[in-house]
Amino acid sequence: MASSETGPRRVTIDDVAEAAGVSRQTVSRALNDKGEIGVATKQRVLDAAQALGYRPSRFARGLVRQDTFSVGLVIPDLLNPFFTEVAAAALEAARALGWHVVVYDTGDRVEEERGTLEVVASQVDAVVGYLSLPEDEIVRLTRGLPVVLIDRKHHSERFSSILIDGEAGVHAAIRHLNRAGHRRIGMLDHAERSEPSVRHDWFDGAMTACGLDARAVARADQSVEGGEHGLHELLARHPDLTAVFMFNDIIAIGGLRAARRLGRQVPRDLAVIGFDGLRLGTLVEPPLTTVALDTRALGALAVEEAARLLTGSGPVRTDELTVGAELRLRESA
Amino acid sequence: MASSETGPRRVTIDDVAEAAGVSRQTVSRALNDKGEIGVATKQRVLDAAQALGYRPSRFARGLVRQDTFSVGLVIPDLLNPFFTEVAAAALEAARALGWHVVVYDTGDRVEEERGTLEVVASQVDAVVGYLSLPEDEIVRLTRGLPVVLIDRKHHSERFSSILIDGEAGVHAAIRHLNRAGHRRIGMLDHAERSEPSVRHDWFDGAMTACGLDARAVARADQSVEGGEHGLHELLARHPDLTAVFMFNDIIAIGGLRAARRLGRQVPRDLAVIGFDGLRLGTLVEPPLTTVALDTRALGALAVEEAARLLTGSGPVRTDELTVGAELRLRESA
DNA sequence: TTGAAAGCGATACCAT
DNA sequence: ATGGTATCGCTTTCAA
Numbered sequence: 001m002a003s004s005e006t007g008p009r010r011v012t013i014d015d016v017a018e019a020a021g022v023s024r025q026t027v028s029r030a031l032n033d034k035g036e037i038g039v040a041t042k043q044r045v046l047d048a049a050q051a052l053g054y055r056p057s058r059f060a061r062g063l064v065r066q067d068t069f070s071v072g073l074v075i076p077d078l079l080n081p082f083f084t085e086v087a088a089a090a091l092e093a094a095r096a097l098g099w100h101v102v103v104y105d106t107g108d109r110v111e112e113e114r115g116t117l118e119v120v121a122s123q124v125d126a127v128v129g130y131l132s133l134p135e136d137e138i139v140r141l142t143r144g145l146p147v148v149l150i151d152r153k154h155h156s157e158r159f160s161s162i163l164i165d166g167e168a169g170v171h172a173a174i175r176h177l178n179r180a181g182h183r184r185i186g187m188l189d190h191a192e193r194s195e196p197s198v199r200h201d202w203f204d205g206a207m208t209a210c211g212l213d214a215r216a217v218a219r220a221d222q223s224v225e226g227g228e229h230g231l232h233e234l235l236a237r238h239p240d241l242t243a244v245f246m247f248n249d250i251i252a253i254g255g256l257r258a259a260r261r262l263g264r265q266v267p268r269d270l271a272v273i274g275f276d277g278l279r280l281g282t283l284v285e286p287p288l289t290t291v292a293l294d295t296r297a298l299g300a301l302a303v304e305e306a307a308r309l310l311t312g313s314g315p316v317r318t319d320e321l322t323v324g325a326e327l328r329l330r331e332s333a
Numbered sequence: 334m335a336s337s338e339t340g341p342r343r344v345t346i347d348d349v350a351e352a353a354g355v356s357r358q359t360v361s362r363a364l365n366d367k368g369e370i371g372v373a374t375k376q377r378v379l380d381a382a383q384a385l386g387y388r389p390s391r392f393a394r395g396l397v398r399q400d401t402f403s404v405g406l407v408i409p410d411l412l413n414p415f416f417t418e419v420a421a422a423a424l425e426a427a428r429a430l431g432w433h434v435v436v437y438d439t440g441d442r443v444e445e446e447r448g449t450l451e452v453v454a455s456q457v458d459a460v461v462g463y464l465s466l467p468e469d470e471i472v473r474l475t476r477g478l479p480v481v482l483i484d485r486k487h488h489s490e491r492f493s494s495i496l497i498d499g500e501a502g503v504h505a506a507i508r509h510l511n512r513a514g515h516r517r518i519g520m521l522d523h524a525e526r527s528e529p530s531v532r533h534d535w536f537d538g539a540m541t542a543c544g545l546d547a548r549a550v551a552r553a554d555q556s557v558e559g560g561e562h563g564l565h566e567l568l569a570r571h572p573d574l575t576a577v578f579m580f581n582d583i584i585a586i587g588g589l590r591a592a593r594r595l596g597r598q599v600p601r602d603l604a605v606i607g608f609d610g611l612r613l614g615t616l617v618e619p620p621l622t623t624v625a626l627d628t629r630a631l632g633a634l635a636v637e638e639a640a641r642l643l644t645g646s647g648p649v650r651t652d653e654l655t656v657g658a659e660l661r662l663r664e665s666a
Numbered sequence: 667t668t669g670a671a672a673g674c675g676a677t678a679c680c681a682t
Numbered sequence: 683a684t685g686g687t688a689t690c691g692c693t694t695t696c697a698a
Binding site for chain 2: 690691692694
Binding site: 010049059062068084085087088095103112121124125224 | 343364382383386387388389390391392393394395396399401403411412417418420421424425428433434435436437438440445452455456457458476477478557586590593612613616617618
C-alpha cells in the first residue's frame with residue numbers, strides 16, 4: 001500500500017475516449033448531442049462515460065466557450081425579509097439574462113464580508129451587494145470586478161449604485177399623520193452606525209415641513225426584538241407620543257408587539273408607520289402602514305446594472321438607478 | 334470602420350505582461366501576492382493590470398487550481414419562508430466548508446426546474462434541491478452530478494435524500510389537542526398533487542391512535558391566501574370543528590386570518606396547529622403552535638451530504654439524514 | 667528575482 | 683463519421 005495515496009484522480013474526457021476506443025472529440029460530440037456521430041459509437045461512448053462516472057470539468061468547458069456569466073450577490077442576512085425580497089428579485093432578473101447567481105450571506109459580520117469579497121473575485125464576473133466595508137477596501141478586494149452597491153453611493157469608476165429615494169414617501173407619511181391629528185411623532189432609527197440614518201434626515205425634513213418637533217428619536221437594532229426594545233425606550237422617554245415612524249418594517253413589527261404588551265392599541269393609542277413595504281407587513285396584526293419600496297425593482301436593477309457594467313454599455317441616468325418609495329396605507333396608521 | 338467589429342477582446346495575463354515588460358509568470362506572482370518578486374516590478378505589474386482593466390479568468394484559474402467547489406441549490410420559491418430558512422442554512426453550511434452556492438429559484442414552475450437542471454450541470458459540482466420532476470428525468474438532466482433531494486426519496490445510486498420525519502411530532506400535536514378536550518379535529522392538506530400528503534398520513538395515524546375520526550379534511554394552496562380559502566371551505570363543510578391541523582405554517586397563518594374574519598377567536602373557538610416551525614409563526618397573532626422542523630439542520634445536512642457524495646466518502650446512516658419534528662407550543666393551540 | 671515550458675480539461679476547426 | 687491539432691488563460695514546476 002503506497003503511503004502517498006493521492007486520492008482518485010479526476011476522470012477526464014481522455015479516459016472516456018480510451019475506454020470507448022475513440023478520440024476525445026468523439027466523446028465530446030456524444031456528450032453534447034452534436035450530430036456527426038454514429039449511433040452505435042455514441043452509445044458506446046455514453047456507456048463508457050457512465051461506467052467511469054465521468055463529469056466534464058466546468059472550468060475547462062467555461063474556458064473554451066466563454067458564454068456563461070455569473071454574479072455574486074453579497075448580503076448581510078438572507079433571513080431578513082428585506083434581503084430575501086431583494087435576493088428573490090435578483091434571482092429572477094438573472095434568470096431572464098441567463099446569468100447565474102452565487103449567493104453569500106455574511107451574517108452581518110464585517111470579517112465575513114471581507115472574507116467573501118476575497119474569494120468572490122475568483123468565482124464571478126461581477127458583484128452586487130449590500131456592503132458595509134469602506135469603499136477603498138472593497139476596491140482592493142474585488143480586484144477589477146464591476147461592483148454594484150445597493151443603497152449606498154460609490155466613487156470608484158468601476159462601481160455603480162442602486163439608490164433608494166424615500167424622501168417623498170416619508171414626507172407623505174408624516175403629512176398623513178399630521179392630517180390625522182398627530183402632533184407628537186417620534187422615530188425609531190437604526191442603531192448600526194454612529195451617525196443618524198438618511199431615513200432620519202428625511203423624517204427630520206418632513207417634520208420640519210409640517211412645523212413639528214422632530215426630537216423624539218431613539219435607536220433600535222435591526223430586528224423584531226430590537227424594535228420591541230426600542231419602542232419601550234422611546235415611550236419611556238416620550239410617553240406622550242401618539243405616532244412613531246420606524247426605520248424599517250422589521251423594527252416596526254417589533255414596535256407593534258411592544259405596543260400590544262404595553263396595552264397601547266394600534267392605531268388608536270399609537271399609530272405606527274414602517275419603511276420597506278415588506279409582504280410580511282400584511283401578515284401582522286394590524287397590517288402595517290408603511291413607506292413601501294419596490295424591492296423587486298431594487299434587486300432587478302442591481303443585477304441588470306452589473307450586466308451593463310460588465311459589457312461596458314454606456315452609463316444609465318441616475319434616476320433610472322433610483323428606486324422610489326410611496327406611502328402604502330394599511331391599518332396601523 | 335470595419336464592418337466585422339468583433340467587440341473588445343478580453344484582456345489576458347499576456348497583455349499585462351507585455352505592457353509591464355515582464356513575463357506572464359511574473360504577472361501571476363504579482364497578482365497573487367506570492368513572494369519572489371521585486372517590489373518595483375510588482376508595482377509596475379499592478380499598475381499595468383489596473384490600467385488595462387485586467388481581470389483574471391475564473392475558468393482558467395479554476396482549471397489549474399482545482400480547489401474550489403460549488404453546489405447548486407434549486408428551490409421552488411425563495412420568498413416562501415420555509416425555503417428561505419433552508420437556503421440560509423445551506424449558505425451557512427457551505428461557508429463552513431468553503432463551498433460556493435449558486436441559487437436557482439424556479440418560481441414553482443416545472444419548465445423552469447427543467448431549464449435550471451439543464452444549465453446547472455455546467456456550473457456546479459453537485460446539486461441540492463427540492464425538486465418535483467420525475468427522478469429519471471432528473472437523472473438524465475444532471476449528467477453525472479451528485480444530487481441531494483430534500484424531503485423526497487431517491488432511487489438512483491448517484492442520489493441521496495434528506496428526509497423529514499414528522500410522525501412523532503404530529504402524534505404529539507394531536508395528543509395535545511385531544512388532552513385539551515378537542516374531539517372534532519380537521520386537517521387542511523396541501524393541494525399540489527392528487528394524492529394526500531405524507532403529513533396527512535401522519536395525521537390520519539395520530540387521529541386513529543387517539544380513537545378519533547380523521548375524515549374532516551380539505552385542501553389548500555401553499556400560500557397564505559390558500560390557507561384562508563381552505564379554512565373557509567373546511568369550516569363550511571364541517572362547522573363543528575374545534576381544532577385544525579395545517580399542512581404547514583404558511584397555510585396555518587392564512588387559517589389564522591380566516592378564523593379572525595369569521596369571528597372565531599383562536600385558540601378559544603378554534604385551535605390551530607401548523608407544521609414547519611417557521612420564525613414567522615412567532616410574529617403573528619396569536620403566535621402559532623406548530624410541529625417544528627429543524628430547517629437549519631435540513632439545509633446544512635443537504636449541503637454536507639452533497640459534499641460527502643462528491644468526495645465519495647462512505648454512506649451515512651439514514652437516520653442521520655433524517656430531520657425530526659417536535660411539537661412547539663405557542664398560543665394558537 | 668525572473669523566465670521558459672508544460673500542463674489543467676475541454677471545444678472548435680480543419681482534415682480525412 | 684471520426685481524428686489531429688490548436689487554443690482558451692492561467693498556475694506550477696524547473697532553470698537560469
